[in-house]
Amino acid sequence: MPVKLLMPLLGEAVTDATVTKWLKSPGDKVEEYDPILEVNTDKVDTEIPSPTSGVILAEYAKEGEVVKVGTLLAWIGQPGEAIPQEGAPGPAAAVSAPAKPAAGASSPQAPAPQAEVPSPRHAPPRDLGFISPVVAKIAAEQKVDLSKVPGTGLSGRITKKDMEKYLEARSQAPTPITSATPTAPIPVSQPVDALSAAAPAISILTGTYSVRPQTPIRKAIAEHMVLSEHVAPHVSTIMEVDMSCVSDHRTANKEAFAGQGVNLTYTAYFVLASVAALKAYPLVNSSWSDEGVMLFDAINIGMAVSMGEDGLIVPVIRGADNLSLIGTARVVNDLSNRARARKLQPDEVRGGTFTITNHGVTGSLFATPIINQPQCAILGVGAIQKRPVVITDPNIGDVISIRQMMYLSLTFDHRIIDGAIADYFLAKLVETLRDWS
Numbered sequence: 001m002p003v004k005l006l007m008p009l010l011g012e013a014v015t016d017a018t019v020t021k022w023l024k025s026p027g028d029k030v031e032e033y034d035p036i037l038e039v040n041t042d043k044v045d046t047e048i049p050s051p052t053s054g055v056i057l058a059e060y061a062k063e064g065e066v067v068k069v070g071t072l073l074a075w076i077g078q079p080g081e082a083i084p085q086e087g088a089p090g091p092a093a094a095v096s097a098p099a100k101p102a103a104g105a106s107s108p109q110a111p112a113p114q115a116e117v118p119s120p121r122h123a124p125p126r127d128l129g130f131i132s133p134v135v136a137k138i139a140a141e142q143k144v145d146l147s148k149v150p151g152t153g154l155s156g157r158i159t160k161k162d163m164e165k166y167l168e169a170r171s172q173a174p175t176p177i178t179s180a181t182p183t184a185p186i187p188v189s190q191p192v193d194a195l196s197a198a199a200p201a202i203s204i205l206t207g208t209y210s211v212r213p214q215t216p217i218r219k220a221i222a223e224h225m226v227l228s229e230h231v232a233p234h235v236s237t238i239m240e241v242d243m244s245c246v247s248d249h250r251t252a253n254k255e256a257f258a259g260q261g262v263n264l265t266y267t268a269y270f271v272l273a274s275v276a277a278l279k280a281y282p283l284v285n286s287s288w289s290d291e292g293v294m295l296f297d298a299i300n301i302g303m304a305v306s307m308g309e310d311g312l313i314v315p316v317i318r319g320a321d322n323l324s325l326i327g328t329a330r331v332v333n334d335l336s337n338r339a340r341a342r343k344l345q346p347d348e349v350r351g352g353t354f355t356i357t358n359h360g361v362t363g364s365l366f367a368t369p370i371i372n373q374p375q376c377a378i379l380g381v382g383a384i385q386k387r388p389v390v391i392t393d394p395n396i397g398d399v400i401s402i403r404q405m406m407y408l409s410l411t412f413d414h415r416i417i418d419g420a421i422a423d424y425f426l427a428k429l430v431e432t433l434r435d436w437s
Contacts, residue, residue: 002077002084003052005036007067010046011346016068017041018216019061026056036074039067040216042349043313045342048073055079064216066157131158134227138163160226221311228373232288233414236368237422241430243384243404249436257326267336268329270356270381271301273432275321278354281425285353287374288415302352302372303332305339306361313339314372316352356381366407376416379429380409 010017017039024036035047036056057075061067075083131139131146135158139146142163149166151158214222228234246269257264278285278299287294299321302314315335317323323331338344355372360383367380387405390398410426417425 002057002075002081003054004072005048005051005074005076007039007069007071007073008048009069010039010041011350014041014069014346016066017046019063019065019067019073020045020216021063022059023047024056026059028056030054030056030076040220041346043217043220043311044344044346044349046346050076052076057081057083134160134223134230135163137227137230138167142167215310217307217310217313224373225370228370231373232371234368234371234411235414235419235422236409236411237419237426238366238407238409239423239426239430240405240407241433242389243406243433245436246433247384247404257329260326262326262329263333264325264329265332266381266384267303267332267356267358268325269433269436270358270379271303271317271320271328271332272323272325273429274301274354274356274379275299276432277425277429279321280428281421283417283421284377284412284425286376286416287353288376288413293416296353298351298353300351300353302349302355302375303335304355304357305336307340307342312357313344313349314352314355315339315344315348316350318351355379360384360406366409368409368411371411371413375413377410377412377422377425380411382407382409 007017018041019037020040021038022036023038024030024034030036030050030053032051032053033049036050037048038045039048040046054076055078057077059074060072067073077083135146138144138160144163144166146158149158149162152162153159243266246266250264250266250269254264282295283293285296285299287296298319301317301320303317304312304314307313315338317328317331317335320328335344335348352372352375354375355378357367357369357378358381359367359369360381363383365385366382369378369380371378384404384406386402388400389403389405391401391403393399408426408430410422410429412422
């Protein structure tokens, strides 16, 4: 009997994923556990293996399409086997592409049961599918019935542009938009005239160009960043810290750590200094809700890891307050290496309560990063540079000394904390790094 390949549950609270690439085609022979396709969720790519040996009889879901857990992805069986009459019960009814006939299987003219696999085109009217956080936020604020918004994205998905177009039309219409609305052109308002007048300026960009398709990772980053800026009032505070003690400590211990298979990076120090500051000011280890600020007991530190042109991913160090320096360094090594190799699991990028982004690795002195929602704050770590600074010696007074200096920035949600708490928090972090022993 043919076997279903269903979209599996990839992690706690993971409800859907984006199909990024089919690795096998209908008619291809597969062995049990062979990868059939790749999916992406929370910027993590995961291969979905075959549950049995055989050939691919049919595939569903297009590349770039969002599928829910339990959705039918493919049928696998023996050459010539017919797909069972029951098709795809339950969540698998959400398949979004008609079955493709497998090589050697029944011809389309034959009464092949696969033609009866449910399709969204025959589902109840206006199945909205995946709704992004940005679209949901706009709909809630503007009181928009999403069933009335035409979707132009993949599989009829409603995009931010669709919402903007719908709201613009609604604001310009003299009466509520109904089926009785006349088809005559909507009167053009002054703001649109201004935009039209400015349009010719765009024609300056007439040279040749190429279009790089948006990847699921880049789309996820874009939606998450826009959402964060939209929902949280961002404020940043910046301090500098003398990293000389940390630098000396790292130099003295780096070889011993390497002997235990651990690369002692500065990130481990930043994590433990953040833990000390979060313990001193737990309000920063929180998240906003309309009912009240949620204060988290666990301290789970996210660390931004660059994946090159694909963007950033933020694996989470869970229970960071329970780790020693070598334990922290070991976890940092593991997560960052697997992040760059695209080997993380979806659960490993969830549940963070505070985030660190080390933009200094590329030479940046300081920055004001965007908060990783729904967290309260994010720490930006700049490049370490030798600079002359004035220090006070108890015996000879003020002297100029060459020190290892670094800027730290804290971008925080002004709904949760004010400038004073943010400064106290950052000062505690500075003190921990400056006086490291």
